[in-house]
Amino acid sequence: MTTFKKIALLGNPNSGKSSLFNQLTGLRQKVGNFPGVTVERKSGFFKLDKAHEIEIIDLPGTYSLYPTSMDERIAVHALLDPNNQDHPDAIIYIADVTNLERHLLLLTQIADLDFPLIVALNMNDIAEQQNLQCDEKKLSEELGIDIVKMNGRTGSGVPEIKEKILQLLNSNENKKHAHFYELLPDEKKVAAEIAKLIPVKNEYHALLLAHQHKRLNYLNADRTRAIQEIVLENKFNPVNNQLDEIMQRYNKFIPVLSKVLSKSFANAKTLTDKIDVIVTHKVFGPLIFFALMFLIFQAIFSWSIIPMDWIDLEFATLATFLQNTLPSNLFTKLLTEGLIPGISGILIFVPQITILFLLITLLEEVGYMSRAVYMFDNIMQRFGMNGRSIVSLISGGACAVPAIMSTRTISNWKERLITIMVTPLISCSARIPVFAILIGFIVPRYKIGYFNSQGLVFMALYIIGIVAALTSAFVFKKILKSEEYSFLMLELPEYRKPHWKNVFYTLYEKVSAFVFGAGKVILIVSLILWFLASFGPPKKMKEAENAAAIESSLLHSDKETTEMNIASKKLEYSFAGYTGRLIEPVIKPLGFDWKIGIALITSFAAREVFVGTISTLYSIGKHADNLTIKQKLQMEKNEEGKPVFTMAVALSLVLFYLFAMQCMSTLATVYRETRSWKWPAIQFIYMTGTAYIVSLIAYQVFK
């Protein structure tokens, strides 16, 4: 008989929790979300022995049982609600020896909730360097809790931790710890009254319900109201009681610590002090930050080209191979023109996501990120965001998909949401091919001093994107309401060497989350787009094909031109073509005809698809370079014999691509990150709406 047990990993932020989690579980990790919220839920499985199968749940880090942000609340709810799916059978508490004083606060709180408990005492590098010793046997005696020394980096102590868990689970007698906190008389009264109404473990559990009943969604409305009445009747003052409790706890264990720690830290200048003199300097600080971001931006751009081209080529080769070997039928078409390009469209993002997260995780691991938050918090706050938002906005310059995923580090929901909503306005790399072709129509190439005219327009487009993002953020700040406190009060951890295992696991987890999360939606939408572009009313499609074939034979075209002509005509009469004509009245005021309409629809798969679609529509051929495409487009005339691609049309089109939400991958990611279709819908409407108005004005002014 195997019994299945849940063990929670709990500790303060920066205590080495994720290192221990990775040491315990390796790659047997499962990442999901806590029900109903976007906070990531990590858990891992291992067999402790024949009789015990363990799920380790990595609860979000918190400083105390009085949560101040959404992720902290998750951890506390899991502990307070006995029916919560993550309510643990036992807890491994991680405490870092260099900050033991602070880390004991939460430990004594969970001990008072009577959880079976062991402490993993993380002996980190800094403790080693400073030769900090801790008499853990004595500490264990004083606290009445088992303590195992471990090192998250080397993994030493991990087998002992497993052994202790086994002992903990095997011992039938529920070892009761001495309670650390003695409730005050008024608290005892409140707790006793609550305990009469609601099943609780002990009076401290009841006291926590008195504090947090308004936010505990596991209590039904009647119970919340009942607690509310008790609290009001007894004039219970949550803030004062909380402060008293914290003070009483510190008073209890600070004397213990002075007995077990070899020395307290001297106020000597540490390496961190020395680094921060430069890294958070008034002038050098921001400069270093922008240099780092520029480096990341460059890396995403340049390092990803080779793997992206490779993925592109390999999938195209595979599709061609299958096309030539499989019988030509509907299934083959679905496979080679729908499914394979769809999967390729997902995987093409993997190099950029991997590079971005590698670098961001590294900066996070060494402790740099919280410095950036500290430096930019004030500026970003004016736009309703958080210091951390700046990282996402800059990453958006490469690709909005990983940038939006990186907002997970923002704990305030409103600040995070605003960042998600405005990031796609920053011009991403997929807009570049579209801009590159169209800019030629807007300005001729000439030199202004050292600068190239087209380069300046390019830069202007980027700046417009940034201004638009900040302006929208400001508007969202005014509209959105949030009950959550917005605060900084941020720990700046000591600098440390990156822990490569942690970096690896984080990368693995983010990339697979993208491929299997957002990837599903991308695949479905690209299949729909493929269907729209390849099928039409059968009669019309056949007629179009025949007409094109006849036309080509009359003109004695070669095989390639004939094929191009047929493809172009078929696209015209496909459902996408009809949709293009359908939306023509709407986009006409922007200067777009129905052919551009088709390109707008197909480029929803990815913005750069615009170029390919335009090439097919105007029968330009697959291997034309930008210059050829431009020349062909310039010759293109409408029914009245006037050129289609005028300066006004190109300008209108560029502005449309700059503002419009033309990327299903981003929408899918926003859906995944916000767990609702509401936000991607709002994002689509506000961005595309803005695009429409701006393009309309531009075209009407310049035509």
Next chain:
Amino acid sequence: MSLSAKNITQLQVGENAIIGEFSNGFVACKLMAMGLLPGSAILLVRKSPFGGAYYIRAKNHYVALRSYEAENVLLNLVIP
């Protein structure tokens, strides 16, 4: 302590002080949980490049505070 007690925003960069009390309950609860207690010695290390945030050091850890949070930490000054 009197209302005119100095708070963190009034410290000079490089100045030491002892935390006396907090004038906001939320700030107090959070900072105390983070290990900053009445009686803790702190040092204002620097202010953020664009203003609005304070970088402080307490014994062996470092904390960043917004102006509003720093205003609510009242201090007893230390004679150097």
